[in-house]
Amino acid sequence: MAFLVLLGPLVTGAIQKLKARLQSRTGASVLQPYRDLTKLLRKGTVEADTASGLFRMIPVLVLAATVAATALVPVVRAGSPTFPLGDALLLLGLLALARFLMAVGALDAGGAFGGMGASREMTIAPLVEPVLMMVVFSAALAAGTTELGTLAAHRGSSWLFAWDAADFLGFAAMIVLLPAETGRIPVDNPDTHLELTMLHEGMLLEHSGPGLACMVLASHTRQIVTLGLVSSLFFPVGLAVGAGATALLFGVTAFVVKVALLATYLALVESSYAKLRLFRVPQYLGVGFVCALTALALRIL
Amino acid sequence: MTPETLLWLLPVVPAVTALAMLAVRDRRILSAIDVTGSATLATLALLLARAVATTGPHALGVFRADDLGLVFLLLLATLTLAVSIYTVGWLREAVASGEMQADSLRYYFALVHGFVATMVVTILADNLGVLWIAMEGTTITSAVLVGFHGHRYGLEAAWKYIIVTTIGISFGLFGTVLIYAAASTHVGAGASAMSWAAVMAVAPQLDPGIVQIGFVFAMVGYGTKAGLAPMHLWLPDAHSQAPTPVSALLSGVLIKCALLGIIRFQTIAAAACGVGLPAQVLMVFGLISIVVATPFILAQHDLKRLLGYHSVEHIGIVALALGFGGPIGTYGALLHVINHGITKALVFFAAGTAIARYGTRDMRVIRGMFAVAPIGATLLMLAALSLAGTPPFSIFISELTVLRAGIGPGHWLAVAIFLTMVVVIFAGILHHVGAMTFGRPSTVASRAPEAWSPLLAMALLAAIMILLGLTIPPTFDTLLRRATEVVLG
């Protein structure tokens, strides 16, 4: 858990760095996100005068929900957990809760941009979630459970070569979804503050200081959780079934490598595509939907 | 008093009342006599009911009191009493508003009681000829009452009424003659050959062919009087033009009396040429009436015409129930006769008060009655809901019974038509009455306090309506069962 939370900003930093490189810039250090966070934590807060008491709680709740999701991602060990905490659906549920609260918070300040961000976010989310679930289902149907650890164990270590068509399609769908779920180009642009194009940033607009820090940290965490989800769904390599220091170490390194790979993919996509118009996004997600549906069909028929 | 005495007293009482009234001019005294006469009639009817319940049917000359007749007699007595109570307050307002001339009141009352007397005779008549004579008598008296207001609409309605119904029941007479012709060969000529009881005794031996023709004549004839479609066209005119209390009697009792005539012939026909034919005929007429009434209820603006068409629908339901037949169907039909009579009278009363308040029968003008006359409006709403067949009101129970009678033998088509029309009509009446009771009242409405006597009468009827919706008392149940046996033979 803590490991994931701490690792989260690094992934963002890495992606930024990579992008800079791809755009042949030096770019900031990979540790930049940590610096931002500490800086924000030290700053004071400016609150909208119209905001209610809820507004101050939002970052807390969002962060808590997101971090709680990390507890459900199998990082190092596969197999059914010692104490059953939750499954993929609960994980998605927690992420949805975080998004819900974030959107609510965005409306609290009563500015146009918060509303715009919230509205767009809540337009895209309902389209992403079903596809995401279907991807999970396509994996779960094989294993007969939606518990990530068990799923991973079921897939085992012989991954790519054991894949059948359904897995490939499912992975394709996941690849399509990844930018959307992590709030990146071509669906959203994390770097811009040009009001008319931003989704996620729009919702953060009114937050400041430690509050903003929580929100930013939450989004880092959300990103790594998503990546972790993908890796445990499709590349459960190195998830040790047994305990033991070596196994643990191996698992961690394997996880880092997998996440790094996915991060690279994101960076590549971001630097090679332009952001889509909001109303083109449904079509974009439609591709993912079709992939997922076909994957399911293949599983069942 | 012996039942025989009761038998001849029953028609005499209203007749005497009628004559007595001709001598009086003052409104209050007239009303007093009116109420006392009706009360006496009601008590006598109850006494007779008790006597019959204990010692079985009684006959006296051309009169005969069996449970079948009692069902109708009790209805008649109740409604007459209610009407008399209602008339007290209604008349005061009517005279004040110039709707009724103070000097012609005695004729009005005399006619009403003459009308009642003739109806009593139709109900008690055992001799089919007497039945016919009394039936024509009701036509003559009530026709004068329909045209009593004397304006062109009243006269038009009266003319249509007397002409069409006279034609109708002259067909009825033809049917009677034919049955008599068929029976006289077995019973021997003379008045007894027209006695329903005597004919029933020999019914199985009667020549089916001629009985069949006779039944069709009687069916169409008395059906005209009962307002079965497509012979119903006079009914909305007459019932809407008559003074409100008379409308209540016409819709509440008179058409039921005609129905009693039909039932008498139906029993003979069923015994002579099998149950199938009369059942078929009744079912067809019933369905036609229900269907025909529907569009006119939906697209109606005149409140009293609306109620008239409702009578057509409900008389159709009764006919349908008789057509379904069997113990359940007949039981349901008789129950429906009572329930509809009570409810319809109540609706006419409530409508009458509404019309008096707004000075019009146009339902587009009558609005927001709750604000103007809360009690009257509530009663109107209740009665309308009952008319539409919602519990806990009486008509729901009888329609339920009718439905059972239809579903049991599996008359699916009839049941389907019946239910569809009932739902559509429900929509219609709830639409109309809802618009009249809710919302803002239109300016023309008078906000005078509600007179007590109409409210009393309505409360009386509403109480019966709700009671019969919540339960069927054992005594009443036994009465209906016996009556059913009489019909089924």
Added chain:
Amino acid sequence: MTVGLGMMAGCYGVGALGALLAPLSGRLALRVGHLAGLGGAVAGIGVALSVLGGAPGMVLRQPLPDLFPFARMSLAVDGLSAFFLLVVSLVAVAATIYGPAYLQAHAPDAGATRAGVQVVSLNLFLGGMALLCCAGDALTFLLAWEGMTLASYVLVVSEDEDGTNAQAGLLYMVMAHGGTALLFVAFLTLTERAGAFDFDALRAAAAGLDPAGRNTLFFLVLLGFGTKAGVVPLHVWLPRAHPAAPSHVSALMSGVMLKVAIYGLLRFAFDLLAPVAAPLPVGWGWTVLVAGTVSAVLGVLYALQQHDLKRLLAFHSVENIGIILMGAGLAMILWRREAGGGVLATVALTAALLHTVNHAAFKGLLFLAAGSVLCRTHVRNMEELGGLARRMPWTAGLFLLGAVAISALPPLNGFVSEWLTFQALLGAASRSHGPAGLGIVFAAAMLALTGGLAAACFVKAFGVTFLGRPRSAHAEHAREAPVSMILGMVWLGALCVFLGVAPGYAMRFLDRPTASLLHGPGASAVVTAHGPLVLATGLTGAGTEATTISMTAISVLLVVLIALAWLLRRGLGHAPRRCAPTWTCGMSPSARFDYTATAFAKPLRMVFAALYRPRRSVIVESAGTPYVVRRIRYAGEVVDLAETQIYRRVEVGVTRLAQSIRRRSSGRIHVYIGFVLGTLFVALLFFGVRR
């Protein structure tokens, strides 16, 4: 327990009689009536729990006085009845606590008569629903059914400002009547076969039915109850009638009355009409599943486009009924079909029942909260609200709670039942091959979509209503609702939390209904096999592959994390906190900058434009030249397709027909006579000649 039934009936009766106090004082009548209602509700809870906690297969029987010669009337409370009685009573408690204060705060100058009417009809409404659940024979069932409908109709029209409620009530009453007619046919067909009215006799009679008859009856029943439950496309009355009623009644109608229809459906499908020891016909389950899915998706889609707070909630009832039906339909499909003792059917039915009580809780809560907004602002249009979170914090908080719950977000109850539904769907899919499985999975996807859209809808509903700046004077001067109203809401809120955080403890109350319906293992035997703290769905029978979650653990974790995050939120160093106007590109912000509900839903409106067919009209008033624009008027609405395409047309058609027929009729007496003559002629030809 019989005593409990008596107490329940007695209390409701007393409550109804409380109306007699109205002439003395309307306020007193309200108090007494609702208090008695509360007593009835509590008694109901007692009865229900005693049956649900009692011995398996126990049925509480109580004959009623023979009101009608043709039918014996009786009460019979088995597991299913008890469960629904529990649901009714739980919400009834909240409604009766909430009611009096609401009615007074909302319309202080309403006459005593209205108070009396409302008291009578509320108690009859509650009593009718309770009686319906306990009914042991067809007649009691039908009478209670109609009584319930009539009472709720009166309540709908009781608060009528301009006759619109009368229209809504009319639509409601007519559709209910139509549905009931179908039920009558179904019931009476059985009673006439059985020769008796009690359910045991009906069961026996149904056993002798041929498949065709069985199917006909089922679909009649489905249509009949579907109308009441608001299944698309029979739902059009629902979003009109529910908002029109007083809010605590809306809560009852949406939260409970619809469920009573579900009760009837389950009673028929699994109990009365079910073939002996054979699976249900395939068509039944699939029809229900499809109807449920369609209702769920369309319900939430239409809800998204509403500006009227209560109307929005009403559409969400359509959605949730759909979700319940998905579970129920799945159970119908699986029952007695799957290998291995029918665990999945139990899961599906458990999901459906759990969602029934969950929806009752959070939808009741939401309606009550909307009601307290309504009674303080007298505005139902969200666009004119806003900024209420600061003015009525309790209401806002509880509404948010309900919003999270209905959006199926952890850790509240909505998530639990939808999770179970998902698991059941998934399990069914993994068992079935071919298109059937695909269909089930597609339904699961639709359920996911529904959840997402619901979340979006409630971000809008909560945000626009309670957050930002007040957009009208009404909202400006709103005050917090009276204590008793808040109490009513807190009761339901607590229910939502309990069912979300510790659902395992509620499972044992689902044992009796599930077991008695499916004749299989009870809910708790399947779902809480690993103890009450853990929910497990035995997709392949409880074992290694069973999916297990622990709502309790996750909630604890959340609490801990919130505490930690709160520390973080305090920040390092103690930098000052300032207040400043919201950033609006440097302009001075005003209420016009706030995002409106219409604007919020706009993107989704465009995404689903094909379904919505939105109507919009833009009127530009220019001053002489087209270049100088005075004002631009924008009017847009999304209309219910079922309403415009089906119902409006039927209505218009029937009315036109009737009018044309009426116009044709001439008042000439010759026509009258002609008809009589013609009838005799035809009648003689047809019936006069002896064949």
Added chain:
Amino acid sequence: MSPSTTAAIINDLGALLLFTMLLILAAGQVYRAIYAVAAQSLFIAIAGAVLALATHNADLWLIAAITLVVKAMVLPWVLHRVLQRLNVRREVEPVVPIAVTLVLAVAVVVMAFHLSGSLGAVQQAITGNALPVGIAITLLGVLVMATRKKALTQMVGLFASENGIFFVAIAATQGMPLIIEIGVILDVILAALVMAILVLRVRSTVAADVADLSRLRG
């Protein structure tokens, strides 16, 4: 006289009645129709007398007498008075062309005979053609009412159709029981009076023929 001759006479009278009925149908002027009805009643009275002779039935004599007095004299006289009181054009104004009416009449007669032809066994019970003739006359009377404008012609039609009934009653069953017969006759007189009053009142109040009023509809 012998039953056969009686039957023959009754048959001939039936034919005469039918003929007069057609006269009424075709009548171009109201008073002709009235005379035709009077003639019908006369024939019925004769029929009654004949049967009375044949069966030595005292009641029948009485019935024949009443019929003669009331239906052949009083009622026509009443109609005549009314006709004079409202001095309007005497022409019968048909609603549908007389030709069409006659065609319909033929259909009715055919139907009536077809109907009684289906009876068979009853033919003996019913003397001769009394039944079909009765049915025909009754229906044709109503046909007159349905196809003629004036209120007065409608009354004529009504009495005509009742004549049909009386004929059947007398011919088929030696007349209805006396009291019934009397009651019926009384009713008919009363009805006639009420109708006459109505006609006159409408004439005096709205100056129109009551049968033309058609404001109440739908």
